[in-house]
Amino acid sequence: MTLLYIKALHIFFMVAWMSGIFYLPRLFIYHTLTPHQVVKDQFKVMERRLWFFITPFALLTLVFGVWLITLYGKEWFAVARWLHIKLSLVTLLYAYHIYLFFLMRAFAKDANKHSARFYRFLNETPVLIVLAIIGLAVIKYI
Known part of the structure; x- marks a missing residue:
């Protein structure tokens, strides 16, 4: 039962x-x-x-994700190839999150170097990554 609560969180x-x-790149x-x-x-404050x-x-997602892996065990983790791919994609999302921080700091200094078009593409990137992550987590194939 604990496993289900951890998974829900x-x-x-x-x-x-x-x-x-x-939403953050949309603000950008x-x-x-x-x-x-x-x-x-005002946008600086909102961002x-x-x-x-x-x-x-983001940190709580990581904590509960690691907790889940721990509950499932080492043997499961070793053979869950889909999870290794998912974790690679999740790592990209964390890198994206950090990159948004640096972009936000540039905006705070009025030093933005990118166009609205750049941010439109940037806004779509995590959607595709999340789609792949959810697909891997639900289907568990690979």
């Missing part, structure tokens, strides 16, 4: 984290497009608050 925190991961798009400094300053709001969700 892992999924909950992942969904909460992803909601922010999907709007931030890039506005010519008004007062609006840019910072969102990033620091979702970061604990």
Whole structure:
């Protein structure tokens, strides 16, 4: 029964984290497009608050994910090839999360070097990764 509670929490925190991961680059798009400094300053506040709001969700996703792997055991982990691929993709999401932090800091200094188009593509990247992660976790094939 504990396993199911841990799995539920892992999924909950992942969904909460992803909601922010999907929205933060959207804020970057709007931030890039506005010519008004007062609006840019408001976006800076929103971006910072969102990033620091979702970061604990990212950490809790990791904690409960590692806990799940521990509960399933070493033998299971060794043969779960799909999980190794999933973990590689999850690592990409954590790198993406950190990259968003550096982009947010550039916006905070009014030093953005990218176009709205760049952020539109950046906004779609985690969607594809999450689709692959969910597919691997549900189907467990490979």
